Amino acid sequence: MKHLNRVNILKTISHPVRIRILEELANDVKCVSDMEEFLEISQSNISQHLAALRHADLIDYFVDGRLRCYFLKSPIIIDLLEVLKKDYPDDLPGPECCPVSRKGTYAGERNR
Amino acid sequence: MKHLNRVNILKTISHPVRIRILEELANDVKCVSDMEEFLEISQSNISQHLAALRHADLIDYFVDGRLRCYFLKSPIIIDLLEVLKKDYPDDLPGPECCPVSRKGTYAGERNR
DNA sequence: CAAATATATTATAATATTTAAATATATCTA
DNA sequence: TAGATATATTTAAATATTATAATATATTTG
Numbered sequence: 001m002k003h004l005n006r007v008n009i010l011k012t013i014s015h016p017v018r019i020r021i022l023e024e025l026a027n028d029v030k031c032v033s034d035m036e037e038f039l040e041i042s043q044s045n046i047s048q049h050l051a052a053l054r055h056a057d058l059i060d061y062f063v064d065g066r067l068r069c070y071f072l073k074s075p076i077i078i079d080l081l082e083v084l085k086k087d088y089p090d091d092l093p094g095p096e097c098c099p100v101s102r103k104g105t106y107a108g109e110r111n112r
Numbered sequence: 113m114k115h116l117n118r119v120n121i122l123k124t125i126s127h128p129v130r131i132r133i134l135e136e137l138a139n140d141v142k143c144v145s146d147m148e149e150f151l152e153i154s155q156s157n158i159s160q161h162l163a164a165l166r167h168a169d170l171i172d173y174f175v176d177g178r179l180r181c182y183f184l185k186s187p188i189i190i191d192l193l194e195v196l197k198k199d200y201p202d203d204l205p206g207p208e209c210c211p212v213s214r215k216g217t218y219a220g221e222r223n224r
Numbered sequence: 225c226a227a228a229t230a231t232a233t234t235a236t237a238a239t240a241t242t243t244a245a246a247t248a249t250a251t252c253t254a
Numbered sequence: 255t256a257g258a259t260a261t262a263t264t265t266a267a268a269t270a271t272t273a274t275a276a277t278a279t280a281t282t283t284g
Contacts, residue, residue, distance in 0.1 A: 006196045007128050014122040015272090029207045032231055045273060047232050062206070066230045066281045071207050078204075079195045084118045088187045094174070095141045095183050127242090144261055157243060159262050164241095178251045178260045 009076065012056040017041060017049050019084070021070075022077055025059060031067040121188065124168040129153060129161050131196070133182075134189055137171060143179040 013019055017039060024030050024038065035046050050070065053059045058077055061070040072078070125131055129151060136142050136150065147158050162182065165171045172185040184190070 007126060007131060010122055010126040010131075010196075011271095014119060014126050016119050019119060019122075033229090042274070043231070044233080044275080048273085051232075060203075060206075063281095068231065069207075071204075073203050075200045075202070075204050076195065076198070079198070080192070083188065083191045083195060084122075086188070086191070090187070091185050092183075092187050092190075094172075095181075123241095145259090154244070155261070156245080156263080160243085163262075175251095180261065 009056055009058065009074070009080075012052055012058060013077070013080065015049070017045075018053060019081075021049060021053065022058070022072065023081060025070060025072040026078060026081055029069050029071045031064070031069045033067070035070075121168055121170065121186070121192075124164055124170060125189070125192065127161070129157075130165060131193075133161060133165065134170070134184065135193060137182060137184040138190060138193055141181050141183045143176070143181045145179070147182075 013022060020039065021030075021035060024035070032043065032046060032050070036043060039046055050059070054061075056074075058072070058074045059070050060073040061068045063069070125134060132151065133142075133147060136147070144155065144158060144162070148155055151158055162171070166173075168186075170184070170186045170189055171182050173180045173182040175181070
């Protein structure tokens with residue numbers, strides 16, 4: 001079941017707006033009207049993205065009067081954001097020469 | 113542009129079958145008929161998922177006769193898989209008492 | 225309490241993703 | 255060269271995601 005949950009986390013964060021929200025929350029508590037300043041989308045759309053993040057248990061909030069103050073709840077997000085920020089210049093080296101599998105020799109030259 | 117590319121990588125790997133394929137390729141070269149053994153989906157569906165991974169530049173293959181031998185190409189995948197495998201027992205600690213933002217005091221008790 | 229503010233929810237239409245089925249292509253083998 | 259094998263592509267239908275618009279709720283303030 002953990003696997004499905006992880007896939008669900010990935011799905012949930014696979015959106016530019018939600019990544020942006022999470023990056024901001026990784027630094028700071030933010031309420032929705034703070035977010036309206038750096039996100040160029042409607043308030044109700046922001047709320048929908050926040051709902052998606054809440055349903056995946058990635059964020060939570062506390063209430064200050066009519067503000068809802070969101071913060072990051074899930075520690076995996078910190079690590080995922082860090083990986084997403086890293087630079088990865090090169091491709092992995094291809095497999096060593098001629099690995100062998102049950103079905104084939106895997107000997108051939110690489111194609112494209 | 114890098115941001116969008118990262119979101120695209122996330123979207124592409126946000127599927128249980130594609131995660132599984134990547135996990136296998138992180139260990140080993142595999143051809144499609146190898147994959148037919150551990151994936152319980154049709155061959156053409158496997159090919160479709162492989163195409164998605166190729167289009168995101170995450171994998172590549174070389175050709176051995178009629179086999180196509182896939183391997184992992186993108187180094188970020190290694191790091192992402194590692195994070196996905198890690199255990200994260202606890203939630204992050206909530207924000208310290210009473211942080212302040214432009215818009216509010218953020219003082220209140222947490223709600224749920 | 226009425227109006228204003230901050231945020232959430234619902235409905236809907238547009239778009240994207242997914243699977244399944246059918247077909248196509250390339251390589252090998254007899 | 256005619257299967258047979260391994261894999262890919264295309265099409266179509268089902269489902270999911272997204273943004274927008276409209277409306278609802280809760281809190282504060284006058």
